Amino acid sequence: MEGASHELEFCLAQVDDFEQVMSISTDIYNGLDYLPDRYHGWLKDPSRRVILAKKEGKVVALLSVNVVDNGQTAIMEGLRVAPSERGKGIAGVIQQYACALIKSQFPSLEVQRCTRAGELNPDVFTKFQLLCSQEVLDLQFVAEELQPMVGATIGHLKASKQEWKEPIQLAVGDVKRLFLDQQVVEEVLPGGIIIQNWIPFKPFKGNLEVLLKQNITWMADSVVDPTVLSLCSSPYKVPAGANNLCLNIDIFGKDFPRARNQFLSQLHKALSFLQGPTYCFIYLDKTIWSIMHSFCQTVFGLTSQKVIKGQFVLEAKL
Ligand SMILES: CC(C)(COP(=O)(O)OP(=O)(O)OC[C@H]1O[C@@H](n2cnc3c(N)ncnc32)[C@H](O)[C@@H]1OP(=O)(O)O)[C@@H](O)C(=O)NCCC(=O)NCCS
Structure with a gap:
């Protein structure tokens, strides 16, 4: 054509x-x-x-x-x-x-869907409906330098007892059950959507089958009634510099201590194989962005450069 x-x-x-x-x-x-x-x-x-x-x-x-x-x-x-x-x-x-x-x-x-970053031009809404949005926290670090700090931070939180509840790495069966559970979909997933590394999926069995073939670490605070869920996608090389990596962690839910614990657990697991300069993007509910950012500044000395101002999921009829 x-x-x-x-x-x-x-x-x-x-x-x-x-x-x-x-x-x-x-x-x-x-x-x-x-x-x-x-x-x-x-x-x-x-x-x-x-x-x-x-x-x-x-x-x-x-x-x-x-x-x-x-x-x-x-x-x-x-x-x-x-x-x-x-x-x-x-x-x-x-x-x-x-x-x-x-x-x-x-x-x-029936429909087309996309995710956009940054401030949206109001014209967008003449064509698209906004399904949900997440805030973006970007952190830049050298993996080997951050690894001991993350381990020590988890250690301190564990010692404090009431601050730490061990995040659970989900098995395939748990993923299929939890991400299709009506209550989880309505109360935990933003707009009822699973956003994995910028791709917005409806919680359908077929979509989960596709996602489960990828190298994603799935976590929850509970396998019975989760309030926070997270997905850490496989890191990839980016053109910014030789051996620079990008790591994306999607966090769903509004409970800061539980979201922080999952962020730390996901990062700790990823840091066991990451090497060198890393750009890490954490997608999370806007109500916990500031407190998560303060936590990262205080504990790791990492400050967001705010390179991406928001992640927006849009949908329109085809
Ligand atoms: C964003 C980009 C693709 C726009 O291309 P362009 O040809 O200059 O856009 P134009 O202004 O000529 O065309 C406007 C059309 O693009 C769409 N558009 C503009 N920004 C867009 C974006 N970020 N994502 C999707 N579509 C976009 C508009 O909706 C409009 O479509 P319509 O005519 O159906 O309403 C271009 O600037 C680009 O390549 N930027 C760098 C990469 C990038 O940011 N991509 C967006 C990924 S979210």
């Missing part, structure tokens, strides 16, 4: 397009782009389409669409337009093309 007014041609991304996709991505997310790590895996995923817009044979935009929620929802990810082509409406055109393509290939689709 062609985007006539922009002289664009659309195609599905191929392995050979990688270098060109990277060349339009150099300024993205302050060097913390996840696409270099995911590109090749995305191409092999049968429930995903990675769409490119090309101009005179050169890649000028990319958008990936991932079909989830038993075929009901198209999740839009990875949108980017070449810096020299921004402000000309190309993002809108590639989104229109992607919606038409995916609807023709997956007729059961």
Whole structure:
């Protein structure tokens, strides 16, 4: 298909397009782009389409669409337009093309969903409904330096007894039961959504099957009536610098001591294999952002640079 007014041609991304996709991505997310790590895996995923817009044979935009929620929802990810082509409406055109393509290939689709970062332009709400939002706490550290501090902090909290309740690492059966439990969905998950590393899933069995194939550490404060749940996704290399890693921890629930304990447990586990400079993003309820930040400043001397101001899950009819 062609985007006539922009002289664009659309195609599905191929392995050979990688270098060109990277060349339009150099300024993205302050060097913390996840696409270099995911590109090749995305191409092999049968429930995903990675769409490119090309101009005179050169890649000028990319958008990936991932079909989830038993075929009901198209999740839009990875949108980017070449810096020299921004402000000309190309993002809108590639989104229109992607919606038409995916609807023709997956007729059961009903809605599209995406996550956006930062302050939202009010115009967004003419098209999208806001399902939920989380606040983002970004921390930067050298893994080997932080590891002993996290171990010692857990030790102090354990010694204080009333401050510490050991977070439970969930087994597969617990994940399937808890994340489908009506009360947990309504009272713990933000907007009833499982946000895993920026991807917003409805709590459906099929989605959990997909998530359980990934290298995610699932934790809860209780396997009976949890008030806080967390997911730590596998770290990935980012372009910011040689061997720089990015680690994402999604925390659901509003109880600060329990959220802090899970944050510490997730971090402690991750630090046992992390090495070198690490960017860690913790996504959490906005009511506990300040207290979690103060805790990290006081105990570890880590201050948020506020590189991402909020994570917003949006949905619209397709
Ligand atoms: C954000 C970006 C994709 C916008 O591209 P653009 O072609 O300059 O955007 P335009 O102003 O020409 O087009 C506006 C369209 O893009 C959409 N858009 C703008 N910002 C967007 C964003 N952050 N995420 C998704 N869509 C966005 C608008 O909704 C609008 O769509 P509509 O015409 O259907 O209403 C581009 O600036 C970019 O590549 N930035 C760096 C990467 C990035 O931040 N990606 C967003 C991921 S959340």
